Amino acid sequence: MKTDDKAIADGIIAAIGGMDNIRAVGHCSTRLRLTLHDKAKVDEKAIEDIEGVKGQFFAGEQYQVILGTGLVNRVYDIVAGENQGGVNTDIKADLYAGMSLPKKLSRILGDIFIPVIPVLVATGLFSGFINCINSFGVQMDPNVLTIATILMKTAFTFLPVLIAWSGMKQFGGSPVIGIVLGLMLVNPLLPNPNDVVKGTVEAITFHPFGLEWNVVGYQGSVLPALVVALIAAKTEKALKSVVPDVMDLIVTPFTTILVAGLLGMLVIGPVCQTVEHAVLAAAKFVIALPFGLGGLILGGTQQAIVVTGMHHIFLALETDYLATTGFNPFNAMISGGIMAQATAALVTGLKVKNPKKRGFYMAASLPAFLGITEPAIFGVNLKFGRPFLFALCGGACAGWCGAMLHAASTGMGVAAIPGIVTYLYSQQAIINYFIIHGVGIVVSGLLTWFFFDPNKAEQGELEG
Template identity: 30%
Template sequence: MNNQVLISLAAPVDGKFMKLSQVKDPVFSEGLMGQGFAIEPTDGKVVSPVDGTVTLVSETKHAFGIKTPDGADVLVHLGIDTVDLKGEPFTVLIKQGDRVKMGQDVVKMDLKEITDAGKQKTVILAITNSKDILQQLMTKEFDQNITAGSTVAVASIKKLIDKKPQKVGSGKYDQLAADIVENVGGTENINSLIHCITRLRFYLKDDSKANDNAIENLDGVISVAKAGGQYQVVIGQAVTDVYDAVIAQIGPEFTNDNATAEAVKKTTEEANQKNDPWSVIKRGISNFIGVLTASMIPIIGILAGSGILKGILAALTGFKVLSTTSGTYVILNSIGDATFYFLPIILGFTAAKKLGSDPIVLGIVGGIIIYPSIVTLASKASTASTSFLGIPTTLVSYTSSVFPIIVAAWLGKCVEKFLKKVIPLYVRSVFVPILEALILSLVIIIGVGPIITVLSKGLSDGLVSIYSFSPTLSGFVLGGVYQAMVIFGLHWGLIPIVINDIATNGHSYINSILSITMVAQGGAVLAVFLKTKNKKLKEVSLAAAISAFCGVTEPALYGVNLKYKRIFIVASISSAIGGALTGFLKVNNYALSGALIGFPAFITPGVGIGSNFYGYLISHYGTLLISVLLVYLFGFTDKMLAKKSDPMNINLNMA
């Protein structure tokens, strides 16, 4: 019996003790749900049949599951076909994650209401993982009356040597919990677990068995830290839910309620001390950037590849190898451009997963705001100003945009929660998604669009005015702020000015400065590539650098530079210096192209390679050198990989 454990099973209700084969439901009577027994109840009080952790409470309240510390999954099913009663006869006293004791009251069932509804009230207990762990089930004699809470069976189960958890239940955080436990080295590597207001705090037997990178890349995990002898997994506001899900899988014997209470108290006090306006603003910015980069991470690879393809096409058209009207160009350009054009749809899906909104609905919202009719109207000054139900609004083209759909994903969870409160259950599946999509789309189109229009126009007019006053000063300011404008969608006010300059005058000084910002961001990730020893970061950084030099900075911005904020700040300083140099040299651009791959756009038509092209080489490669050196020396170190920011901005030793 060295490899066996005996588990006592109590009667969950008063009543007549029955064989499972007597149950009038083939799923249970044929043992398809596992071995067990049944009781024909005489009283509606239901108690826990075992000690353990609640892993399941069905939405219709007719069933609940408990996992024992030894790994047995016990299901208690209240009545037959009672799922049809939508929970009406049941009052549930427990919730998923609760720890219960044998004999503890857990549910009250109205037997009369069940029989009046034409349903059978038989209570069934089954060990659902019988095939995996059950060796023998020994019971009292059947067909006798028994009392709730009294021992009626003993299960002999296999002792679990390796308690590597499987996903328990269908809760929102169950899979995340299982993945975290697996990657900290499994249950056998855990001494105990507590939590504070943002972090799971593991006491591990051997920290080296934990896979930091795997844990940090899990959806729902912000970062990993090691402090005070603890292995800390930063979750954020959902930490309590994730903690409950982890304990449900590894067992209550790993908890320390007193230590958890003390950690929560200390970190709450620390957080309260940091609720001054500046700290709140910093946390808000940190949260926004965290969501932004996390939403972008799944598509960084294809963004980089698409950027490189677009750069190659720009070079081919610049050297007249390909015509922009040829079928080859159109098809290749659509492949390179599609990811950027439909970015709001992709980001709607990924951001919603990160923030807990409905990914499908947010993907649809992304599709709505780039719907061809809206884009067409927004592209013309005569039709961009319109109205919705009498509300005046200004339409904006959201193709390739980032900020608006992130705002929608942030609001999505609240909107969905509100709609579920006011819309009856039986019509929710039809009306909640479409109403949520409607509300979020209107928030962007009527609310965000006009705000972005006003701000971007004001910024653009101001920057153009500065250029008229001083090209050098304009280059410094525009070079420093342009990529930040891209993040918030405020750069669209400048694009029409650039296009108009090239179409009307045949050149654009401003586009030369915009080109510099791409080189600076690319130089920053190139410096990271040269300095980091992290293999994965090297791969991402090199691809992002090539993409930026081809004129597409999204992989650099969202894959690396914003993720480690100091890199972005140093890159922006480099960009400001490069922009000032570009303005001072009055570098001109003759086509809607730029960065390093777009060098033909700086060759003066009718003149060829001359002073303007030399100015391009000095400004762009000078900016590249400045950016690489500043980021390499001051902007990045591998120590930053272990210090990704906690959204609560709490000291590592306290959080």
């Protein structure tokens, strides 16, 4: 043990109020993470004056001290060993213990998506730019278009792989098993769900007990991958507790993949598909409601459905509208909600004081303005909760306006800023476009600006 390491550890312990003030301790690759009984006892200036400490901050209930790679492991070992093993080192369980069920679920979902956010931001920007170019009728060389399609669709096509990998880490399983299970869900041998919806291919059909059971791929879906990761992690943990060490290397991964993989493809996926079909039938009923109520409901819930990953089912609804009428009112009802999510993330970024977080939150809002809301939702709005709800309110108001104006797009799959090109067919349609999106932006922006403080939320004072 290095003398300096002991001095750093002792200095941190003294500045946070002593060992008795520590509820739990953990660490990541660079930061010592602590939950404390009394945050008021922390002397932040004393912490920053300790040689070797590169910074400190509160993140919700967690107090984090930045030490850097290597050093953080050594200091953690000292702090965790100061009370002869009496210190709680399960900091994640300690954090979750004091949370309500909705906040716990939101936190788990956020923790799963945070590692995935950077690639979704990058891919979302690619997708937005390419969609914008295509919407203006710019002809691209087929080879260039192929490369562009790879850039903009890979992360979302293989989203279940990313979710299963991150979910397995979050639930305490082996990440590599999550990767394999995610790849199974998007295996090209399974029919693409979008193609099934469009009627270009047929689902794989089984007939157990005389029932029709359809199986498809789950490209772009979130819910099946989350459930599969949870089942796999629980299965792996259960097996490790009973399988002898000499057999663990073979039996545990084999059984985990067999159980979770089959359940994912044959049970979890089809059940989610059934739920999706129910959502589609409900959407048709809702759109037909009088006095703009359909737009109010769809505009206020569509981005919540995005969280589940089941929003691709609406492709069938949009396809039907375009095929029979040439217009797509569904787009007009939900596009303002996309801008509302983008605005909520942007305003949160503008209000937060931490420069690094400000840049992260504002960067997450950019793809949303181009129609890709996952980075804004999972990286910012859903993490805090209140901005997400405010954005849903903005979406509801925008959707109601769209329904009352009888607004409609002439396309599908493109919304928010790039979607303006699908409203260029008439002067009134363009006016409707700006009204709808303006309402979503104003309502979401004002609610987030006046009724949410991300700095206090980070400290757990409002969102705790």
